[in-house]
Each structure stands twice: as C-alpha cells, then as structure tokens.
Amino acid sequence: MNDVVDVILPCLNEAEALPWVLSRMPAGFTPIVVDNASTDDSAEIARGHGAVVVEAPQRGFGAACHTGLLAASADVVCFMDADASLDPRELPRVVAALETCGQGPGLVLGRRRPSGRGAWPLHARLGNAVLARSLNRRAGTALHDLGPMRAVRRARLLDLALADRRFGYPLEMVLKAAAASWAITEVDVTYRPRRGRSKVTGTVGGTVRAVRDMRRVLAEVTP
Template identity: 75%
Template sequence: MDVVLPCLNEAEALPWVLSRMPRGFRPLVVDNASTDDSARVAADHGARVVDAPDRGFGAACHQGLLAARTDVVCVMDADASLDPAELPRLTAALDALQTGDPPGPVPGLVLGRRRPAGRGAWPPHARLGNAVLARTLNRRAGTRLRDLGPMRAARRDALLDLGLTDRRFGYPLEMVLRAAGAGWRIGEIDVAYRPRTGASKVTGTLGGTVRAVRDMRRVLAEVSP
C-alpha cells in the first residue's frame, strides 16, 4: 500500500526512513518545494516522488492522496521521528476497526499515539498544545483520542470523500473532525516518537507550534463535526 510522506527539506532524514519501509508498503514522497536534495535522495532510495509546489502540510498530504493508487493509504512524517516499521500494526488496527462490532462498511481511521523515545523527542510546549487540542476535539466530536498523531491509516477514497479543505497545519485536525461527523470509527495505537533528524519546522520550535495551534483553532471554529 502507498505511504504518503509530506516532505520539506528532509534530505538528511529520508535515507533512514525509506530504508525502514516494510515489505508491501510503497513510499510516496511529496516534495513540498524543498530547497535541498530531498527529491533526488528520495528517488535514489526507490521512492516515487510527487511535486506539491504550493507550500503547506495539508497541501502536500492532499497531493499525496491524489497521487496514491492503493485502497488503503498511510500518512506519516518524513523527518525520522516516526518509524515506518510500525505501519503494519497501524493497518492491522484499521482492519480490526472495520471488522468490529457491529460489522459493516463503516470507514475507519487509525492514528499513532506518540510515545516519546529519546531525549528531546517531544518538547513540553508542543506536548501541551497537542493535549489541549485533543481535549477540545474530544468534547466537540465525541472522540477519545489522546494525541493528534501524524502517523495515520485510512481508505484513500473515503479520505478524499471527506472534502478536506485546509492546506496548512489544520489538515490533521480537520480530518478527524470530518471523519467523526461522518460516523467513522476512529482509534489509536501507541507508536514510538523519536528526536527528528534535521531542523524542525513545527513542534521543535515555539513559533512553529504557535502556527500549528493557530491553524487548528481556526479549523475548530470553522468545521462542525
């Protein structure tokens, strides 16, 4: 199955990420106007590379979904903070959700709940902002999530049918809000979260965290679950 990897200047991290991709999982690196050698490194390590010239995490994810060719798709960061070896557990959890009680053709979404594994893996300011947003999401949408984790698995066509419109950092939150509103089964499993490779653009900096929280608060105000 295809694994969408939004990528902005991750040439240093990509070799480790792509070398850890499990059998049967095909990396699709979405180059979001990188200024380093990310696209070349990805191609040299066997990934399919798709261009997403309009900057934004949501823009890269959406372009990746459009380019994906498999029924089930995974999405994860390309910065080596998450291990692709965890992906089979994520898709197994998705299968279990969709064959649960009651059985039926209800779409499912599984998120990886990040568990820090290493010093500096998840700075306190980022963890606090995530916890506040998760509590707000749970109140609004009736979910029981503890993390808005960036490692996810769902069916491609169902995700596209949600009609997600955010093209920035609010995209992950909008996905859960709209999935909950559409009656999806939503779950999470624990995954290891490591110190990322290279300079962080979001959680590793206070400014990046503030921008992400601002985008997500805007989504909360605009989207009704």
C-alpha cells in the same frame, strides 16, 4: 485488505532523515514523498532510495498531504512525517488496526510515545494535549494525540473533501471523520528525536502556527 499500501510523506528539506526513513519501509508499503519546495537534495535522495516523488503545487503541510493522497492509488493509504521521528516498521500495526473498525469507514492514528531526549518538546506536547481535549469535546472522540502516523482507506478519505491546506489538515480529517460516524481508534507508536532542523514542533513559533491553524479549523468545521 489490499496487499499494497501507499505511504504519503510530506517533505520539506528532509535530506538528512530520508535515507533512514525510506530504508525502513516495510515490504508492500510504497513511499510517496511529496516535495513541498525543498531547497536541499530531498527529492533526489528520495528517488535514489526508490520512492515515488511528486511535487506539491501549493506550499503548506495540508497541501502536501492532499497532493500525496491524489497521487496515491492503493486502497489503503498511510500518512507519516518524513523526519525520522516515526519508524515505518510500525506501519503494519497501524494498518492492521483498520480491521478492528469493522465494515464501515475507519481512521487509525498512531498515539505517540516519546523515546529519547528531546523526542517531544514540552511546548509541543502541551499544545497537542489542549487541541486533543478541544477535539474530544467538539467531536465526541476519546483521543489522546493528533498523531501524524495514520492509516485510512483512500476512497473514504477523498469523500470527506478536506479543504484545509495548512497545519489544520490532520485535525480536519478527524473532525469530518467523526461527523460522518467513522470508527476512530489509536495505536501506540514510538516517537523519536527528529533528524535535521524542525519546522514545526521543534520550535515554539512553529508550534504556535500549527495550533493557530488547528484552532481555526475547530471553529470552522462543525462535527
């Protein structure tokens, strides 16, 4: 496996969290912060901590993820949230699990294990569980979590031609990977209380929007 890994961090107003996240990036892991029209100093802070910063031309979580994927050049890429809920120091274990997928294409998801009060609000956890069950029925997978920390080979992921540019992007990734008979596995990762104001899982409205987008993808994508 190539020694360099690109880490794609979709970012919307994460100035408070970025210093902690970027200071904990392991050697050999290059952070690519994708600024999705932040109104704070996220981009400047990211550059100051040595990250590659790219601008997402389109608003939306999936748009930011895909912009980062196109900007990456490493054989292996990771995705993770930029809000300090996930520790970059766990990335090497997630990447190492790609080796267990064999010679064919693989996708590794970090299964979130909450640590600390408020790390994973009940409404968000329930929404995730419902979606995971629906996904498993549709795709024949056995996943517990649609984890936001992931590792995958860049060229293989581009071959899937993901189309969603909203919150359905992570689910579409798993659905299309399963349809293409990829090996999909999970690795436990610690999930901490985020820093700063949540745009998605920390609010009921954000969770509802994310679940709605994912249900749309479940209906549209045939595994």
